[in-house]
Amino acid sequence: MSNKKTPIVEIDLDNFGRGFHDAVPFHAFSRLSVGRNEASNLADMRASQLSALLLLTIGEGGDHFRNCSDDTQENVLWLAQGLAEELKELLSLVREEGRQLPKGGAA
Numbered sequence: 001m002s003n004k005k006t007p008i009v010e011i012d013l014d015n016f017g018r019g020f021h022d023a024v025p026f027h028a029f030s031r032l033s034v035g036r037n038e039a040s041n042l043a044d045m046r047a048s049q050l051s052a053l054l055l056l057t058i059g060e061g062g063d064h065f066r067n068c069s070d071d072t073q074e075n076v077l078w079l080a081q082g083l084a085e086e087l088k089e090l091l092s093l094v095r096e097e098g099r100q101l102p103k104g105g106a107a
Contacts, residue, residue, distance in 0.1 A: 043090035050084060057076065
């Protein structure tokens with residue numbers, strides 16, 4: 001029996017916003033392989049990260065955000081958009097996995 005985990009989805013990070021590849025040379029993170037057991041946990045983590053990031057754009061944090069340069073604001077919003085796209089893919093995977101469970105719960 002192999003210990004190798006079978007990836008369920010590969011998330012393409014090539015379109016994660018302007019400047020992504022300048023910050024991460026050689027496309028070090030152009031694909032993210034997610035196994036069956038990790039998808040739900042990763043989705044929870046990404047949702048928490050997106051929520052925290054967006055909290056910085058409203059209320060008291062929003063005052064600081066609006067005083068940042070246009071480039072910084074745009075980069076933050078591209079990051080939020082990238083997290084949201086990844087989260088959509090992860091949630092789709094989690095829903096698909098849930099439909100494949102035997103009736104009556106997990107085996």
